[in-house]
Every structure is written in C-alpha cells, then in structure tokens.
Amino acid sequence: MAITMTKGQAGLTGNSAIAYAMKQINPDVCPAYPITPSTAVIEEFASYVADGAVTTELITVESEHSAMSACIGAAAAGARVMTATSSQGLALMWEMLYIASGMRLPIILTDVNRALSAPINIHCDHSDSMGARDSGWIQLYSETVQEAYDNLIQAVRIAEDETVQLPVMVCLDGFITSHAIENITLLSDEEVQGFVGEYNAKTTLLDIDHPVTMGAMSLPENYIDFKFQQSEAIARSKDTVLKVAEDFEKRFGRKYGLFEGYRLEDAEIAIVILNSAAGTTKVAVDELRKKGLKAGLLRPRLFRPFPFKELAEALKDKKAIAVLDRADSMNGFGGPVFNELRSALYDVPKRPKVVSRIYGLGGRDYKVKDAIAVFEELKTIAETGMVDTLQKYITI
C-alpha cells in the first residue's frame, strides 16, 4: 500500500498502520492465519517479509489455534513474537491464550474487533476481545488509526518489561478503523527501534546452559502460587503502561494514559465507551455543551488490568453515567465494561447512578443522535435521581 506523506502525515487504514508498525518493530517470528477484517495486516506484513524489509520468520499455519501455539513455542524459545486475528480466529485461539499468559510469554496480538457467530457477521463489535478478558492478557483499546499504531509500539515495551512478562492484545474496531484511511503521523524506523529496543528473554528453552521447564504439570501444591504471581504481575502492569506511555510522550509528543477523559472534569453526566465510537460521542458532547448540558466522556484505553481505582476517582462526582458496551455478557449483569465499572464505583462516598446500554453489535451504526439520546436519558436520571431502565439495548 502506498504511504502518502504530507506535512509529516500519512493516510493509512488501521490494518496498514498495524502492518507498518510491525515492519518497523521487525519481530523475530510471526505465525498467522488471516481472517476478516484483520486479513490485510498479515497480507501487507507478508509483503514486507517477501520484499526483505524485515527479517521476521513468517509462519503460515493451518488455523488460529496453531497460530497461537506457534507464537507460544517461538516466544518460549526467546523470540519477539507478533500476530493478528479477529472474531472466530481469536475464539479458536482460546485455550492457547491462557497458556501464553500462564507461561508469562510477552506475545503481541492485534485483535481487529469483530462480532462472533452465529449469525455469521464480519463487522465490528467487541465480543471477541471481551470474551478473552479473563485470559490473563493485557488489553489496550484504540479510538483511531493513530492510536492503534501507537498502542502496538507501546505494547512491545509493556509486554517485555521484566516486571510484567505477559502477552498484550491491542484492539481496534473492525472495518470502522481497520479499513478506514485516516491521517496518521508515522515514526521513523530508527525511532521505533530505539523505543522498543532489543529483546533478550531472560529464560528461554533454547538456552541449554540454563535448562528450564515451562508450562509443566502443577498440582494443588503450587498451581495457585503460579496464578497468584501471574495476578500480581498483571496488576503491576498498570504502572508499566503509564511508564511506557510517559516515555512515548517524551520522545514523540503524543500523550496516552489509562483512559481518556473528554470534557469530563466538570461534567455531571458521562458516557463511558471504548474505541472508535468514543470519537462520535465527543461530537455529541460538544453539541450538548453548546446547549449548556454538562456532558462528558470517559474512554478506557487499558481494560486489562482494569484500572478500577483511577476510573472510580475520575467518575466519583458524576450524577449519572451510562456505560455503553459493544458486547453483551449474555444474561450477566449488563455489559462487561458496565459490570466492572459499576462495581468499581461501589466504594465511592456518593455513588453515581450507572446504567448499561448495549449498542452497535455486529457493526450496527452508532450515530451522534444515539449518543445524544443516551445523554438526554442521563439528564433525566441526574435530575430525578431515578433510574427507569437499568439495562437495555440501543441502536436497535
């Protein structure tokens, strides 16, 4: 794909930006089994491999289960490993996702968010990555093409940090971000290489002078201790995410945190929403602010580990909050982000009213008017202190 440069900006789709970041990172191994809408990531990265632009070993496997298995093998051997998938592909990786995190392997996976079957659908929602939320992977979400690119580069440092040593999933919206050309400021190859540095795994299966066993049988006498350490590591990774973001900002000037607040500080009502739909919501916030309504937005960037303290702190003074999930936790208590965010707010002195709205499943369009309708509801909740409908589907 042609990279158009003007005034330091290029026009790239989300998939092209991810493939380009992978080229600049030049991982040792990339096992892959392409699937819509993430196909172009691997397609374009395969071109870089074929052109000799990278030294990566691209392994074309026969399924996503094998792709993740090969990632695990290569990472255990000490390689820097990346792959990409979507939807059913991520679902087929399921059992291997837990093995990747349990073995503490810093694998980087781009998940181009797509709905799960049935009925079959190729468009965006977050049910794939939300289904993997308990798999022990760090999850970063991206609003724009620029953020997806920046997140992928930061993910390498987060995963490989010696206090973390865990796999990272970078999520961006299928089609909406993956197939849309947007302005993006690219870093130079040297800048990316300088930022990610060289990877030297501390323990590897190929270091025969220091033999180790990985993923061995672990019975009641120590399994829970492994899990405790893993849980501590992913909790610690929150600080690493911030540390890496700080260095990224210092070098390249773009600031990232655990979440983004938009006109949030003095807001009385707020929408919490992930990825590309946050942009559309910001437009709604501006429209309502013009009319004097104190609306705001919070967009989580880090979902795993869930930064519950920071989110509660940012939202504790709001009167009413709607958490918009692009995935349903079928018959659970609202969508996944809602469920955890509402729980995070349980301990604040004056609990805001929090409602769950499921939107945009399978690529259903989420418009400014949809966001405005939610804000109108929140306004009523804030005024009356009464919640009429705690959870419901919108955009239907």
Add this chain to the structure above:
Amino acid sequence: MENYIEVRWHGRAQQGVVTAAKVLGEACLHSGKFVQAFPEFGPERMGAPVRAFNRISDEPIRLHCQVTDPRYVLIADPTLIGTVDVTAGTPEDAVFIVNTPKPATEMRAVLGIKSKTVKVFTLDAGKISFETIGRVMPNTPMLGALAKATGFITLDALVDNFKENYSKKFAPKVIEGNVAAMNRGFNEVKGE
C-alpha cells in the same frame, strides 16, 4: 455540527469506487486536509452494489459513524439508479455526478430530482477510461469530473498525488493513462 465535506460513491464491485475514495482521500490529505476514506462491505461478489465514503475537513475528524447525508454523490454505474437509493439523505445543495453518455437534464429526471438547487453532472467515464486506460474503469475520469464540478479538490492535487504515490506501483504507461483519464473527466463533464 461538525463542518465536514462528505462524499458518497456508488458502484459495483470491481468498478473501483473503493479505490476512488482512497485516491480522493489521499489527494485531499496531500493538500493538507484531514480525511477519512472508507468502504462499506457486504457479501463479496462481482457486480454487487458497493458504496464508499469520504469525509474531508480542516479539523481532525472524530466521527466514526456512516456518512448518511452527503452533499456529493458519485454514481459509477447508472444501472444502480432505481436499485439502490442513490439520493438518500442528500441535502438541497447536493451535487450528483453520473457516469453515463446521457445529458444531465435526462439524468436529473431519471434520478427524480425536482429541486433546482441540486446540481447534476454527467460524463461518459466508461468510454473515457476505455480510451485512456484501456479498460472500463470509470472511477478515474470521475475523480477529474469531481474536481471540475465541485472545486473542493483541484485537478492538479489529484494528478500530483497520483503520480507521487502510484509511480512505484504501476508502469509509466498506466500512470499516463490514468492522468489522461482524470484530465478528460475534468474537461468533458457537463452539468446543470
């Protein structure tokens, strides 16, 4: 609301409207604008109706929803009219550009446009592309026509961007053919 230029492309799979939206987006970006160019994908089969969209702005673009009320509509295949609602959501000052040998007056009637503030332009983009590129690729002459009919992008910007970005990908003959197609699209589009 946000002050964007919004464009909708109608065509059939393989007619290049997705590429046209991409090339337009790149050319606008080249001119210092913020852009979006995105397709709407459905079941993939030759000849299926396809839509592609552009947003162009002086400010960063935050909207990530579909384009529902575009001012500019380009129709690469006139047989879509009547099958697909090509006028859906268009405003009173809309501009339509249709690939057809028929005159604009006739197409206005075919499109069912009564409002005098709506402009309709036509060009035989299929014929132009056949004569310049060597095959029917209506998207390229339509880009030239868009520059003439709207003025939000110049012909020079389109041509410069195309030469710069695609010279590595395509043989010089292909580049020349496409540039000639843009020029002829610019010169031959007629409307009211």
